[in-house]
Amino acid sequence: MAVTEPEKPVPRLSPPPAWRQELVRVIVVTTLALLVGAAFGHAMVGVCISLALFLGLYLRHLARLSAWLQRPKGLNLPEAGGVWGEVFDRLIDLQRRNRRKKKRLAGMLAEYQASTAALPDGAVVLGAYGEIAWFNQAAQVLLGLRGAADVGLRIPNLIRNPVFTDYFVRGDYSDPVEVLSPLNPRNTLSLHIIPYGNNQRLLIVRDISEFKRLETARRDFVANASHELRTPLTVLRGYLDMMEPELQRQEALALWRGPIAEMKAQAARMESLVRDMLRLARLEADTPARSEVLDVPAMLRRVVEDARALSHNEHRIEAEIDPDLRLLGDENDLQSVFTNLVSNAVRYTRKGGEIRIVWRAETDGAQFSVKDTGIGISEKDIPRLTERFYRVDVGRSRASGGTGLGLSIVKHALDRHEASLEIRSELGKGSTFICHFPASRLRAQGLPALTTAAAAKV
Incomplete structure (x- = not known):
């Protein structure tokens, strides 16, 4: 049985394009004009007359098209046949599509402006x-902008604050800045620039005055409560110290030796907590840090000696210290930084582990680092280490005598010195805490090399 192939569909012929029709019309009319002219003995005259008529018609359509392009809303394109009719129809269709697109974009812009205007925070759109370029009602209230009169003005000329000017010029918009309100110096504003689009920026303005007042109230409460706790703790420690000799002399009080020792340990822990809370409250205050040239190598020499005493010959402690590198800052603040980082390394490093302390210059300043081979910290816990009272292992922290405020104290002390804290750690392999100090804080002085620069085993 023969297999017949299915019949292929016959392709439908589409009508010739308008320009072909126009060409055919020109040829037909020119041929007729040639024949008519030949009948009267002037064939070329007939051809020239026909071409002149076509040229005049085209020039008339071009003039109408030019006028319409100059005033598309005030004029309508004329009805025309042939290729000009197709051109005019396509232009009208393109105009309708653009109008629909423009209407849709206008609606989206209106929705964006309406949603932005409803924000409680100020929003200012900035040009290159x-x-x-635009701002909402909240920005007008917070910054005192004057409606259309301020559109087109540069924002640094309106917010005349050196902190914001430096923030704007520097171009690092990763974090917001805090400035006093230009309308009321008792209020504080948070300004955050967000780059977007083609070299455009969005300025978000937030009133954080209430947050600042609450923070001040919290700091005052902590400081006052800590001060009030110091007196009863001192009295308690005094009586416990007085009772200890009696416990040793009188056998009848032997049963109380354990409880009294525990009471002394807990009182000492409370005193340490109160001391750290007072130190943190002082660091969080807006008072500027004292600036004096500090003999950092000598300070670190004492810190290393204290670390060896705290270690009880259970760790290998090395120190590499630049003897000529001094620092401009507050001695109490930096002593807290050095002591907290080194003592943490001793507490959280197992027996036989290594601790390396380094103080040296780097490309754009100086760094103090403490590296240990301790228990390490998981990656998820690192961002929260500088929070108040945050502990990775609550039981281990309390057993080691930690208050949970040490790294928070370190962070705030470094902030007061324009320095930063970098934490590198891997669970089970150890940690490295690096303090980066800016070059503006460095002072150099020629001194003999320190003996602690070499590795030392305790």
């Missing part, structure tokens, strides 16, 4: 040079 910081000029104001």
